[in-house]
Amino acid sequence: MCGSDLRAPLRDGTTVTYANFDYAASAPALSAVAERVQSLLPFYASVHRGAGYASQVCTERYEGARDVVADFVGARADDVVVFTRNTTDALNLLASCVPGETVVLDIEHHANLLSWKRNGARVVESAGTVEETIQRIVAELCTRPAALLAVTGASNVTGEVLPIARLARIAHECGARILVDAAQLLPHRRVDIAELGVDYLAFSGHKLYAPFGAGALVGRADWLDAAEPYLAGGGATKNVEIDSVQWAAAPQRHEAGTPNVLGAVAIAAACEALAGFDAVAAQQHERELCDRLTAGLGAVDGVQVLRIWPDSPDSVGIVTFTVAGAEPREVATFLSDGYGIGVRDxxxxxxxxxxxxxxxxxAVRASLGLGSSGADVDRLIAAVAEFVRGRAAGDPR
Structure with a gap:
């Protein structure tokens, strides 16, 4: 993992090994990803229409990255992989292609809320339990037709995972398709969209240990082929006349301009590396660390761990909490300056x-990843406890 030996300065003038609890915002690059990018740099050239050796190499790597991504997420044979800038870009791209209304939940990240709201999306207010929330989705989809149900795979605030396969069945039974925002889910869980029945999947490389400025939208081609290009420009066309344009089919239709070759190759390298890990062991390790962190924080006076639903069946490595009477930035600054811990507030x-x-x-969010350890978790718990004790004693730190 790049940055695993990073030293963070403390307020007392010393340094300590950085404890990264901000994976949910952006994950560090896997060493294999950085090495893959570095190996391609001498060959870097524009893709698709170049006859030169370097251009041929980059074209092969770029197009080959689509196959790797498709395989990693369990895409169907006729699905397409469109490379984007990030999840937000992927969601806005699909929003420009949906031939009808979209239904979303109110718990979504802004990327999976505002991209649809611009097109008049119908927002379902989540209920007190997962089951009640699902029934509200059913009622909304049954009230009047919708083209798409857009949901998060895992909450970026609490890590809670929605029952995607069930929601896919519900959407299809009601005549809609389903889009899953997998920005937080994919770094923690293996996803097979064909098996789950998911029509579209969006994710970011920078959360998948490939922070080189690319993301992807994977899914059914028909809507993408029928829509106006997301961007108008070179690479998205078959033929151009002054008074007419013949657009290419997806994915090229929505990838105008010189693409981020290095970003796409980085995502493919991350997919290959993650596919080689023991997914069950990694999930178990993360679960143990999450339980340890949740229990440890819960034992500190005044600390509240946030949850959306009491009946959530699963969650990824995100633990978000508040400290009574303290501003989130105050807590985060204390953790950084005093203990070399990076969280999000x-x-x-x-x-x-x-x-x-x-x-x-x-609130304060502590998110785990492949580089997280039990020692890091214990350091965070101890630091939060010290913060609470200091406030109780009137310590201005």
Whole structure:
């Protein structure tokens, strides 16, 4: 893992090995990813229409990356992989292609809320339990037809995982398709969209240990082929006349301009590396660390761990909490300056959800990843406890 030996400066002038609890925002690059990018740099050239050796190499790597991504997410044979800038870009791309209304939940990241709201999406207010929330989705989809149900795979605030296969069945029974925002889910869980019945999947490389400025939209080609190109420009066309344009089919239709070859290759390298890991062991390790962190924080006076639903069947490595009487930034700064711990504070681009949870001022999010350890978890728990003790004693730190 790149940066695993990073030293963080402390307020007392010393340094300590950095404890990264901000994977949900952006994950560090896997060493295999950085090495793959570095190996391609001497060959870097524009793709697709170049006859030169370097251009041929880059074209092969870029197009080959689509196959790797498709295989990693269990895409169907006729699905397409469109490379984008990130999840937000992928969602906005699909939003420009949907031939009808979209239904979304109010718990979504802004990327999976605002991209659809611009097109008049119908927002379902989540209920007190997962089951009640699903019934509200059913009622909404049955009220009047919708083209798409757009849901998060895992909450970026609490890590709670939705029952995707069940929601896919419900959407299809109601005549809709389903889009899954997998920005938080894919780095933690293996996903097979064909098996789950998912029509579209969006994710970011920078959360998948490939922070080189690319993301992807994977899914059915027909809507993408029928829509106007997301961007108008070179590479998206078959033929151009002054008074007419013949557009290419997807994915090229929505990839105008010189693409991010290195970003696409980085994502493919991350997919290959992650596919080689023991998924069951990794999930178990993460679960143990999450349980340890949740229990440890819960034992500290005044600390509240946030949850959306009491009946959530699963969650990924995200633990978000508040400290009574303390501003989230105050807590985060203390953890960084005093202990070399990196967390995220604020409202996590999910303002409606934080308001629903009763924390309009925000919270503190600790997110885990492949580089997380039990020692890091213990350091975070001890630091939060020290912060609470210091406040109780009137310590201005």
């Amino acid at each position: 604020g409202r996590f681009c999910a303002h409606p959800l934080l308001s629903r949870l009763g924390h309009v001022e925000g």
